[in-house]
Amino acid sequence: MQTIAIKFKNKTIPVLNYTQKRSQMELLSNKLVELELNFEFRKKLKMISLIEIIGDVAIFKYNDGTKLYLEVS
Template structure:
């Protein structure tokens, strides 16, 4: 398991990379840049506590226990 942080706007979010592949982190960064102007996504991202990468899916975990799944490939 690899622990990193990713920055989106002015927020640092811890990322747990279970795939151990650097390419998955790059794909996640690219996907976040695509959603940079998406207002609803940015609003939801403010409440994210951490991100887990498992396979081709990034799981955004909220403080209240809910999850948002995003395909990064």
């Protein structure tokens, strides 16, 4: 397992990469750039406490325990 932090706007979010592949982190970064102008996504991202990458899916975990799944491939 690899722990990295990404920065989106002014927020730093820890990322747990279970796949151990650097390409998955690049795919996640590219997906975040695509969604940067999406107001609803930015609003949701403010409450994210942790991101886990498992396979081709990024799991965004909120402070209250809910999750948002995003395909990064």
